[in-house]
Amino acid sequence: MKRLLAALLILLGAAAGLVYYLGTREEHVPAAPPTASGAEQVRRGAYLARAGDCVACHTARGGVPYAGGRAIPTPFGTIHAPNITPDKETGIGNWSADDFWRALHNGKSKDGRLLYPAFPYPNYTRVTRADADAMHAYFMSLPAVRQENKAPELRFPYNQRALLAVWRALYFRPGVYREQPNQNGEWNRGAYLVQGLGHCSACHTPRNLFGATQDRADLGGAMIPMRNWYAASLTGESEAGLGRWEVRDIVDLMKTGVSARGAVSGPMAEVVRESLQHLDHGDLRAMAIYLKSLPQSARDAEQAAPPMTPENERILKQGAALYEKHCVDCHKPSGAGAPPHFPALAGNRAIMLAAPVNPIRAVLHGGYPPSTQGNPRPFGMPPFGNILSDQEAAAVVSFIRNSWGNRAPMVSSEQVNRYRTVQLE
Numbered sequence: 001m002k003r004l005l006a007a008l009l010i011l012l013g014a015a016a017g018l019v020y021y022l023g024t025r026e027e028h029v030p031a032a033p034p035t036a037s038g039a040e041q042v043r044r045g046a047y048l049a050r051a052g053d054c055v056a057c058h059t060a061r062g063g064v065p066y067a068g069g070r071a072i073p074t075p076f077g078t079i080h081a082p083n084i085t086p087d088k089e090t091g092i093g094n095w096s097a098d099d100f101w102r103a104l105h106n107g108k109s110k111d112g113r114l115l116y117p118a119f120p121y122p123n124y125t126r127v128t129r130a131d132a133d134a135m136h137a138y139f140m141s142l143p144a145v146r147q148e149n150k151a152p153e154l155r156f157p158y159n160q161r162a163l164l165a166v167w168r169a170l171y172f173r174p175g176v177y178r179e180q181p182n183q184n185g186e187w188n189r190g191a192y193l194v195q196g197l198g199h200c201s202a203c204h205t206p207r208n209l210f211g212a213t214q215d216r217a218d219l220g221g222a223m224i225p226m227r228n229w230y231a232a233s234l235t236g237e238s239e240a241g242l243g244r245w246e247v248r249d250i251v252d253l254m255k256t257g258v259s260a261r262g263a264v265s266g267p268m269a270e271v272v273r274e275s276l277q278h279l280d281h282g283d284l285r286a287m288a289i290y291l292k293s294l295p296q297s298a299r300d301a302e303q304a305a306p307p308m309t310p311e312n313e314r315i316l317k318q319g320a321a322l323y324e325k326h327c328v329d330c331h332k333p334s335g336a337g338a339p340p341h342f343p344a345l346a347g348n349r350a351i352m353l354a355a356p357v358n359p360i361r362a363v364l365h366g367g368y369p370p371s372t373q374g375n376p377r378p379f380g381m382p383p384f385g386n387i388l389s390d391q392e393a394a395a396v397v398s399f400i401r402n403s404w405g406n407r408a409p410m411v412s413s414e415q416v417n418r419y420r421t422v423q424l425e
């Protein structure tokens, strides 16, 4: 009995040791010798920080860029992005290039604290040491801003940072992007940006119960937790399915926020405004080529049309009349719209998603594509939330989902009602 207990204890100790080892391990890579002048290094770093959209989280609404404070809601509670300006007390002014690399690559703060993956270091770990060093040089060149950090407001047990060791042992592997020798340089550049700084998977890949992205379904589409937006599958035939887009349309969408295939809104409009529109054409093209090459899942490619019961027929007829009255001027009787400014609804997969939250939000709350250099004064969609009842909005969304060859399940008044009161972001 005693021996069994001892064996059990040894086993437990070994398991704890393994979790500790896996959960806190680091990869060290020495600083790259700078290949460029200081100014050139800073300029490069600024570009890379754009590609990583660091500003989106590390800036409070209306606050100084990078001084931190934005609240990031997660299913586990709220976490505030810290100050990453070079203030010595409240920011990262005392951080060496090694410390900065450690945060980006290994997900650890300067003092060794394990960082929450609300900071997308599972993506940024793909970034090369040279690129991390350039970003460090850039952040050190910014004006220092004194702004205290706010502690995370997470529920028990998620507020126990040490438990992140377990999460990391299970779901985090540090590692710089490795070039695929059977692909060309352009493809590899695209993969590096999409998987690393672009952190597209942070929104477009479904997460498990513990908030880890599921590699098996990479870019396979996901509800963004707490924000009530659906980031469509970039690989699924039945959703955005970029495999069937022209490279030019993918580049247009990232560069200007609008394209012949559709326009972006909500969180994606922010990604385009703050990050993607600033990337040069070669990088955007590389990303488009990589995205297009991903294996497309044909899973439920053919969405079933709803059964034509008398009830459904009546609702679709009501939807047609509402469309004629409120929508036809911009989206046209044929549903062809006038791209890129007024998106086509006919053949538009973004409105046929099984999860209909985005088209419901568009109709209730309206929206604008981002204002970008390539499209400085975007045309907007007016909100119809005050004009249409839940039932009427459900009818018109069901109608556009099932006209001009479109096919998708009907939308109910309850589904519309759920998104009437969502926080607008």
Ligand code: HEC
Pocket (backbone or CB within 6 Å): 048, 049, 052, 053, 054, 055, 056, 057, 058, 072, 079, 080, 081, 082, 084, 092, 100, 103, 104, 108, 109, 110, 114, 115, 116, 117, 118, 119, 120, 124, 135, 152, 197
């Ligand atoms: C999706 C939101 C998000 C984005 C995008 C993001 N961060 Fe963060 N970052 C966070 C959060 C949240 C934390 C705090 C994590 C914690 O407290 O455990 C953090 C922490 C950090 C830290 C550690 C600071 C400290 O005091 O320990 C550094 C450094 C950092 N981020 C740099 C960057 C850089 C550089 C980029 C762009 C390449 C970036 N972040 C993009 C959310 C983000």
Ligand code: HEC
Pocket (backbone or CB within 6 Å): 194, 198, 199, 200, 201, 202, 203, 204, 224, 229, 230, 231, 232, 234, 239, 240, 242, 253, 261, 262, 263, 264, 265, 266, 267, 268, 269, 271, 291, 349, 350, 358
């Ligand atoms: C902050 C979360 C977030 C990040 C990061 C993000 N996306 Fe999105 N994306 C969304 C949401 C939400 C939508 C749906 C709303 C819309 O269509 O504009 C979307 C839509 C899209 C669409 C349009 C799909 C369609 O059906 O028309 C494309 C293409 C896209 N994203 C590509 C990307 C790429 C490439 C990246 C990485 C460089 C990326 N996204 C990063 C949230 C995000």
Ligand code: HEC
Pocket (backbone or CB within 6 Å): 262, 263, 264, 265, 266, 322, 323, 326, 327, 328, 329, 330, 331, 341, 342, 343, 348, 350, 351, 358, 359, 362, 363, 366, 367, 368, 369, 379, 380, 381, 382, 384, 396, 397, 400
């Ligand atoms: C004044 C012109 C105008 C009117 C009227 C209008 N729309 Fe729009 N619609 C737009 C614009 C512009 C966009 C792109 C908005 C964006 O990207 O945020 C859009 C986007 C949409 C989208 C999202 C498409 C996508 O690719 O994600 C849907 C769905 C939609 N409209 C449906 C409707 C319906 C239904 C009506 C009538 C109830 C309507 N619209 C009336 C201009 C209009």
